[in-house]
Amino acid sequence: MTILFLWFLKRFLFIIGLGIILFLFGSMFLHAEFISLTREPSHAVPIAQMLKLLPEERIKDLFTYDGIWLFPKNQCKCEATRQQESYNFQDAYGTNDLPAVKARRQAEYEHFQRREGLPRPPPLLAQPNLPFGYPVHGVEVMPLHTVPIPGLQFEGPDAHLYEVTLTASLGTLNTLADTPDSVVQGRGQKQLIISTSNRGLLNFILHHVTYTSTGYQHHRVDMVSLESESSVAKFPVTIRHPLIPKLHDPGPERKLRDLVTIATKTFLRPHKLKVLLHSIRKYYPDLTVIVADDSKQPLKINDIHVEYYTMPFGKGWFAGRNLAISQVTTKYVLWVDDDFFFVNKTKIEVLVDVLEKTELDVVGGSVLGNVFQFKLLLEQSKSGDCIHRRPGSFGPLDSFPNCVVTSGVVNFFLAHTERLQRVGFDPHLQRVAHSEFFIDGLGSLFVGSCPEVIISHQARSQAVDSELVALEKTYSIYRANTNAQVQFKLALHYFKNHLQCST
């Protein structure tokens, strides 16, 4: 029996061995065949032929808004068309002055960029198949404060010993886990090294890692790295101080007087100012009105709710606007020109409702049906940006279907005082100016327009009083948009706003 058994065993093991060898070779062969079958399409069509980009005209079509191609480019352009004029701002400078102006502008621009942390570093890319969990976005810490870092974990292959290193540069690291010094080194340093053979302990330590911002600095981003063996993950920790709120108390009765201040500037038009004030009082007897006046003679205004300020003679339009808004103590400020007048449809409450319920900073109304809405589109470029102005709006405003979102409106608007003050009116602009304010506000002010709130405009009428006639004549001289002033404003756009041209 034993001999028979041994004989069967030998045959059996022979067959097993043969079978295994055959299997190994066979599967390798089949696998290769399979791979080549799967990859066959790529062999069928050459790769180079498949990997092509859309033609340039197609790409130009794709990302166009209002006829402007809003895609990254080296150089932007301002092309004049039948509908659009185009201005090249550097033309406002004499050819002799221009090189020196360019150099000064570049120096000032670089100072601005340094202070703003620009240009931003290129995006941080994560490699595929990193064995780590980590926070991609949203970890923020106040200067000198500490925060726990959420989401850190290691899910790599098993190992006899795990060694994981965390490295920061603008702060120090620690962990709330209680461990022996041999397991965690570098507590309170820029580099934290975790060494343990216990995977559960490793992840517990990682789960409780903290980041402490050291050194008092404003807005910075620290790229923290997490590594083990040859795998490195990096994630951002934003060091930022929150903005202190500046809230206004509307008072127990939410009186309009405690919510809104009216602001205006006047110059050599006391008669028009009086008409305006009279019309305000017809509908709003106790709203505070702030008047900035750079006329020759100060006015006497008998109204306990009017605050009157005098300025150096002819100091200017935007200087006066900036002065007026600097004195407001309510949450909202309503801007009106001194030659407007209030009518039944001048409902400030409607504008307040819009600002209370949306994220707008400014909402304009209509001046006798004229809304003067315009959009501003910016293309950035190293040698100065290109700004494009188009009439109309970006679309309707959420929750207020009769209102729209835009970039610029008329000089009849309600604004969040704080947001308006943050942009301000540039005192350089002494005479005719309007859109410059909205350009300065680009990126800061979220602007809308509600045409149903209407204010009226005092028509130019023939003055009878001789003194008034003289005054109006002087006013017209100051009000004329002379060529010198136009050149001044173009030069201001060139230098101040780092613009190249506009359409």
Add this chain to the structure above:
Amino acid sequence: MTILFLWFLKRFLFIIGLGIILFLFGSMFLHAEFISLTREPSHAVPIAQMLKLLPEERIKDLFTYDGIWLFPKNQCKCEATRQQESYNFQDAYGTNDLPAVKARRQAEYEHFQRREGLPRPPPLLAQPNLPFGYPVHGVEVMPLHTVPIPGLQFEGPDAHLYEVTLTASLGTLNTLADTPDSVVQGRGQKQLIISTSNRGLLNFILHHVTYTSTGYQHHRVDMVSLESESSVAKFPVTIRHPLIPKLHDPGPERKLRDLVTIATKTFLRPHKLKVLLHSIRKYYPDLTVIVADDSKQPLKINDIHVEYYTMPFGKGWFAGRNLAISQVTTKYVLWVDDDFFFVNKTKIEVLVDVLEKTELDVVGGSVLGNVFQFKLLLEQSKSGDCIHRRPGSFGPLDSFPNCVVTSGVVNFFLAHTERLQRVGFDPHLQRVAHSEFFIDGLGSLFVGSCPEVIISHQARSQAVDSELVALEKTYSIYRANTNAQVQFKLALHYFKNHLQCST
């Protein structure tokens, strides 16, 4: 020979077969042994015993700065000690008024939060071992613009067919890769679906994906997801409009007059103002000086470089400060009080140098040796923040070892006009106020102090002129920090700044 060969072959295959079987069993056994050996420490000590946190007192010690624990907490506290007083701001309100005030403050705070996009959503966490490459941080797009998304790649297991989906919510997706419609679906939509069996083509398409921001909105973050099978990666795309620069031209000769404007406010102290102006002219004959005056009678100032503004009588200290700075047209503004006077060491050029070369927004000097530096530390909390004021500085200023970084300084400082205007002086503060400005500036203004630049202070002297005596008496009445005013300022901190208490 053949029989011998066959015999050897049989034996050979027998040995191979046996060997393979032995090897397979053996390695399984060894592996199991190995695993149990590696895991042995965790079996030796119970896991629960190893995973413990540091004791609370230790954690409290770890993250303390100037005696304040700067770590996230539910409720902050202001504890009075021998060195520090503590103020509870709600005590400034009558007990009957307080519930209504609290409710109004909460409503205003919620409006503020809505507009600022607060509170921020919890951090976005990346899972381990995602088979994707993607951009973790730094992808930004202007509203309505398009950007390429860098770093997208798929490195998962081989498959017969690859299907990868990208999903956005505040914008649309596309790719610059030219492909048939069967391969890429959803071009220009919120969801882009890529189906291909060619891995190279898949990664080429991903490499050229673009994101287009749709809808005009200000600062938002879109979480874009990238998925395949059961793996999902998410990454942030920030929609933000860049700030328009507001640069100042220093002119071809960089004259100090084109760089710096001096600003001051005066009230019932014309004699002191004149001493100040006279001292300025001794060292700086042509710098523009802006004077805001809320006295009863306007002054006549014979100086072509002084700009003089009048205000409603007693309108107030901070209203006047805000007015004065609203009129500045130079890059920098130097604030001085009307009872200072310039001496040899009052070197404006030194302060200009500091602001030109560092990231400070404000740099203070010394008033007759008094630098009045103080730090402000904030602890955030749902029912109002706790603010802690400590004398001194955070440390030296980079590149200027004699200067320091701090939160507040004296009323003799040079500031970036634009940054100063963005914070502003709150016109609610009519009488005595100082630190309120720096509290309003917390998080916005980066403040430093350079004690070597010194201005002098006009001592209180016995006035001889009877008119002046009367004036000074009136001034003292307005200047007294009455209890009512103190309560008013505490109430303002409670509501406006959403503060709970201070130490």
